[in-house]
Amino acid sequence: MALTLNQAAKTCGRSKSTLLEAIRSGRMSAPKDDRGYYVIDPAELHRVFPFQPQDRSINQSIEPLPTSLGNPIEPINSPLSREVTLLREMVDKAEANADHWRALAERQQALLENKKPKEPRSFLRRLLGR
Structure with a gap:
């Protein structure tokens, strides 16, 4: 069952302009019907904007309530x-390793760039040692 833009906005608790922006940016696919209205698949809507309950009571809080048993967490x-x-230690080692290899590559590149072909010396220069 496809949803209209208005129904989809009410279902996911977002504004129609937010849904239109998602469709136009390509984050959400929604073809148009014969009348030119967007037809939104509920699965596609849920993929981009997860459904949220409309009425949340006080007992359904997301964070756990503190207990008197100290800090059980x-x-x-x-x-x-x-x-x-x-x-974090693994990431630090990987970064150090990457820095090491980067420095080696830069040294190799510098060696390659400094290798200029020598100009052939003339007989006179070779004779005089210049």
Whole structure:
């Protein structure tokens, strides 16, 4: 079941102008029907603009409520923080490695550029050692 621009805007909670901008920029595909109106596939709409519930009650908050048991989130995040630390170390090593190879390539390029063909010396210059 295809949606009109107005229905699609209401479904995803965005304005019609936002949807039009997405269609015109090519982020979302929407063909026109015989009357010239955009026909939007709900799957395509959901791909670009994920559906959001219209009415959000207080009990459906995104962030967890604080507890009186201290900070229970810390043990959960410690393996993740260790993983982040390891990944950052890997990125630093990769950057250092890239810098090393870049410096080597620049040195090789400089050597290649400095190699100028020698001019043939005349017999007189060779004789006089100049």
